[in-house]
Amino acid sequence: MAGLLIAAAGAAATIAPERAAAQTLGDTLARAYANSGLLEQNRALLRAADEDVAQAVAALRPVISWSTQVTRQFGERRSAQTFNQVQSFASTDLSVGVDLEWLLYDFGRSQLQVDAAKETVLATRERLVAIEQQVLLRAVRAFMAVRRESENVALRENNVRLITRELRAAEDRFEVGEVTRTDVSLAEARLAGARANLALAQGNLAQAQEEFRAAVGTRPGALAEPGPVPQTVSSVEQARRMAMRNHPEMREAQRQVTAAELRVAVARAAMKPSVTLGGRLSVNEDLENRDYTHSGQVSLGVGGPIYRGGQLSALLRQAQANRDAARANLLVVSDRLAQQAGDAWAQLQVARAAREASLRQIRAAEVAFEGVREEARLGARTTLDVLNAEQELLDARATLISASADEYIAAYSLLSAIGLMTADHLDLSVPRYxxxxxxxxxxxxxxxxxxxxxxxxxxxxxxxxx
Structure with a gap:
């Protein structure tokens, strides 16, 4: 895209010293990876899913708790033993105890919950990779948008300069009677339109810079050439196969199916009995009389549900429905990823063809413009002919700018569609999470x-x- 900038002589001196410090596409992707709040959010969600595994593991371990209680009793009593005399009484008792409860056997329900939690963690990791792809692809689009709009601004600025010169030439020729006032008015109208298009291009550049800041976390400076278009795949069939095998959303859906099947097994095991071990050590002391009792107990219990109003059956049916939904989602994701891979492949081919056509169009438009301008000097062409030829050349150059940017975006979109738009695959210079x-x-x-x-x-x- 270096040859696309129609730079003026004064602009060249300004750009030259900035090239050494220009921000590359790799730098942009690394900044987006490091600064993304969306990635931080989903990393926190992954850590929350990790804690589900810890909680499920804890259910397999004994639960030890302690309790203490101080009881103050007071009142009056009268009985035959006190010869019907009213007597006051008061006592203060302290009770301290340690309790143990340990699930020994529950037909594998607790272990199945651990396994389901682990599958959920793996699915959440794949979701994090999918988010990473979205963040990096957005950064690529933002980078290319800023470069495209910057080049469009330069192109429009140069167009204003050229039409200004054409207007001056038309005014000079009008003064000597070679052209009419109509030719001057046409040049003035084209100049006004060129200035309007320049203002529009500058507005588009400002919007692209804001999107860059949102996507990358910093405002864009001087952006370097993006380098060669990344290598992808050689056919649409290969793209679809890689999407089915590598895309994180596909692997996430597969993990979700496994987790859902494990939850069905958990719901079935909940209908079966469980074996628990219990124990208690306690100390009871009368603080006033210093009487105390030390005691302990151990118990082994077996129990299970008989009737819970249909709750357990409903939970089983719900788990089965969720499993069926996860299986259906796997098919939906598979079809969607195959379509995305096919679309991305087609968009890349279209972008490449458009760029090649634009290059040929520019070569022809340059020859035509030079010829029409020379013929106008000899009086064989009008000012309108020159302006039309110049507009065709401008349109061809603008088309090439967009087509080149679209080719990069399409190539990285294809990498994302096949699951390779990651910091590891792109070898970004950034600490990996x-x-x-x-x-x-x-x-x-x-x-x-x-x-x-x-x-x-x-x-x-x-x-x-x-």
Missing amino acids: DPSEYYNLVKSAPAVNSAQGRALDRVLESIGQD
């Missing part, structure tokens, strides 16, 4: 005062969590 780091810290449900719990605290502090 590791979704397994937090999971590995919480998957075993660490206690707060354990070594792993303290490591988790440090991780939370580093990401700004309380």
Whole structure:
């Protein structure tokens, strides 16, 4: 796209020193990856899903709790033993106890819940990758939009200069009687239109810069050439196959089906009995008389539901319906991704063809413009002919600018459609977010005062969590 800028002589000196510090497309993608609030939001959602695994694991462990109670009793009593005399009484009792409850066996229900939570974590990780693709693709579009609109502004500015010169030439020729006032008016009208188009291009550039700031997190400076168009795939069939195999939304849907099937098994296991172990150690002391009792108990219980008003059956049917919905969603996602891959492939081919056609159109329009302008100098062409030829050349150059930008966007859109629009595949120079780091810290449900719990605290502090 370097040859597309119709730069004036004064602009060249301004652009030259900025090239060394120009922001590349890779820099833009790295900034978008590092600054995205959407990615931060979904990373937090992933950490929340990781905690579901820890909570499910905790259900397999014993629950130990303590309790304490101070009871003050007071009153009056009269009985035959007190010879019908009214006597006051008062006592203060302290009770301290430790309770244990441990689920020993529940036909695999708790373990199935752990497995379902793990599948949900894996699905959420794939959702995070899909969000990453969206963030990076938006940054590519913003980058190319700023470059396209910048080149359009330069093109329109140059057009204003050229038409201004044509107007002056028409006025000079009018003074010597070579053309009529109509030719001058035509040039004036074209100049007014060129200035209006320049204002529109400047407005479009301002909008593109705002979108860039929203997509990347910083305002655009001087943007470098985007480099070669990225390699994608060689056929639409290959694009569809890779989308089915690599796209994170496909893998997310597959994980959701597995998780839904596990929840059906959980609902079935909930109808079966469970075996629990219980225990209690307690101390009861009369604080006034210093009498105390130390006691303990151990219990083994087996129990299960008999009738809950149809709740368990409803939960099973609900889990089965959700499983069927997840399976149907897998088919929907598969069809949608195949269509997206096909559309992206077609858009890339169209963009490439449009760019090639625009290059040929520019070459022909340049020859035609030079010829018409020379013929106008000799009196064989009118001012309107020159302006029309110049407009055709301007339109051809503007078309090439858009077609070149569209080719880059289409190529990266195809990468996104086949699941390769990621920081890893693009090899961005940015620290990668590791979704397994937090999971590995919480998957075993660490206690707060354990070594792993303290490591988790440090991780939370580093990401700004309380």
